[in-house]
Amino acid sequence: MNNELLQTLRNITGTSHVLSEGDLTAWEQDWRKRARGKALAVVRPASTAEVAEVVKACAAAGVSLVAQGGNTGLVCGSIPDETGKQVVLSLQRMNAVREVDAANLTMTVEAGCILQTLQETAEKAGFLFPLSLAAEGSCTIGGNLATNAGGTQVVRYGNARELCLGLEVVTPQGEIWEGLSGLRKDNTGYDLRDLFIGSEGTLGIITSATMKLYPMPAAQLTAWAAVPSMEHAVTLLGLAHQHLGAGLTGFEVMGQFALRLVAKHFPQQRVPLYLDTPFCVLLENSDHESETHAREQFERLLEVALEQGCVTDAVVAENLTQAHQLWHVRESIPLAQAEEGLNIKHDISISVSRIPDFVRETDELLQKAIPGVRMVNFGHLGDGNLHYNVQAPAAGDTKAFLREREEEVNTIVYDAVARFDGSISAEHGVGSLKLDKLEHHKSPVALGMMRAIKQALDPQNVMNPGRVLRA
Template structure:
């Protein structure tokens, strides 16, 4: 491997090839997964500074038959962006490739390199007078390349769609080290197979995304946020329907949070002052973006909430009076994951169910898990507007969380995923498959679909050098 490492140093510079042989290099940030459940060992971490360097690195590794693990901000939750424990894989970090290449106001697009942090992309769009709507809890550290590789969702999918819907073009380095230049930014191009959509969501197994052209939107004239108490999940679904009817495209966010999930925020972050949660089993966070004015937005929002109160689907509500209050409400929602971590080890599920069937799914699965594991606790929350539920499981309050995780994780996952399949859902809505859920696809993905996926993988990466062992059993 010495010859390969020497070649890599020639390509990207010695300072950008990190190995364990260097006593000054700490590879932990690239080898440890975000949830700190798994740690691998890399042959080297290589940090290219250009697409041409990425291509040269891939060619060198392919010639040496060394596999690569593409990595952005390493914020993934399914163990899809760290090396295995063999010490034989190269981690290809795109973090140095962080430039905003171009803003095209007339085409409503922005072109950025894969290592551009999502929050920096949002800021660049804002400085240019536009909105880039992809928003999620890790936006201060995740990168657009990783967002596209996992087809990330976030809180505004109900209006703007997942990362795939926001992407108009890609630049990709293939497994052979060739560069596909597909950054045109066209909204219509029917000249064959849609290669862009093939690479989005492929988790670095088909090619390495090095840059992307993303959609921009006009900034709304007003953006209002409300926090509503609802008596049941059925009422939350009814409220969602009312919001669609009365707000139309103005509905940009619709989050649901169970009482226990909010109790953890209140317990571990009491300074956030979570509203309304003590007297209701569920709360909903709504966002209304209006193209006319704040008065118009507030009038429509108040009409919606008055109608919901009259119908009994909302028992109480708070409308943020200013941007600070709105940010505080969203901060509470985003703190659920952190509060759950403070409470102890847990089992996470990122699932999607047809919206109309979510209440029935939750009742059915809560009952099945409670019967199998007495005292188990449910941390349910998520993006009800697009059917994406984070159905998370906390150990019984009096139990040993480490023992619970070790002895019950497979049982819990089987119960949850079997229920997801019974309710016509998906076991991964926005986090991807990675290594964590790879073996589950054999049961929960059709053999025909898996066969087509393997054929695509084999055609584009015949040596299986790009992120092997992720997504597919090859």
């Protein structure tokens, strides 16, 4: 039966685009190397029509599919399981920019288009596409939408969901929903677009999307500030909203230990102001008037912040090169943490006002449970999203720490998130890594509705089974 299916898939996409032998690590192993699955085959269609035919063939054969973009996810949601019976459907060949509509301020792209390509295409046309994250050179827009990715400019522009106006989707039955209109108003029933965004490939396969564009700002300035506590970082955020308004496009917080790791593992990078302060904040001001106006706003903000004591020192990038260097430090934290050794990652969201208490309380609980544990705390404070990561004690065995203490650490953190009315996944998704935790922390009513939607749209459980929801 499998040989018959493989031959059908070869007939659809071409023999060279059905991979069933050789080294399939790039598709079978997740980016963090936390898990490795086994695929029946990796299929690489070149068009939406081919995707639809592949889905029909797999559904007829009773074989499940795992849609995959750049495979940069962090929750093991885009790799096959270990059975060797799943087909990985890679969208990487579907990477065209179909249209830039300047009057409508939209761009229509295929799901396999690299995020950086969207940014560069928009810039060449004189526009801004604001979704920005560390993996933008390799992640794809289909994956960004499937996980409702966030990034560094959510505070102004929102998650991937807020940036999307329309989708083209192949359903679990191999039908094509053509919803790429790009309308900003369409009140004709259920919002199917938002249903598929964030569903992690469990309800259908996103093959193309119409995304919003924005006017290019006249100036983008970056500042780096030392703050004496997380409470002061929250105060600074309030001042930034007050003084910069909609110009505040980025607000990142970084703990001292996270920055120490960057300085240790990437000594060529200059990390400012971190040695004498527990936290640093990275701010971005996008101004549609002029650079002079943007700089005046920043200087006034920092002057007030220094007077109020919520900032102890600050630097403003003098040019684009310096700004890129500051952002590069922030983006290097996950890489530096990986260099330090295996670690336990958390992607959580808490109401901004409650983050200081959450961090203080949870830090204390973890230190009490595991003396010497090190906190790599950083993230998008502007929208309440923290990457609250836990590193083994300095002299510890990192593999043993991950193997023996991960469940304990996760329980401490996620129980604290629940006490603070937060979410255990802000922008990375659930995948298979958080499947058990979602069952425990999500409302039974919400889980019941989610299962009803899954059953209605995918009764054969063809699409990415065992991810987000249990089969």
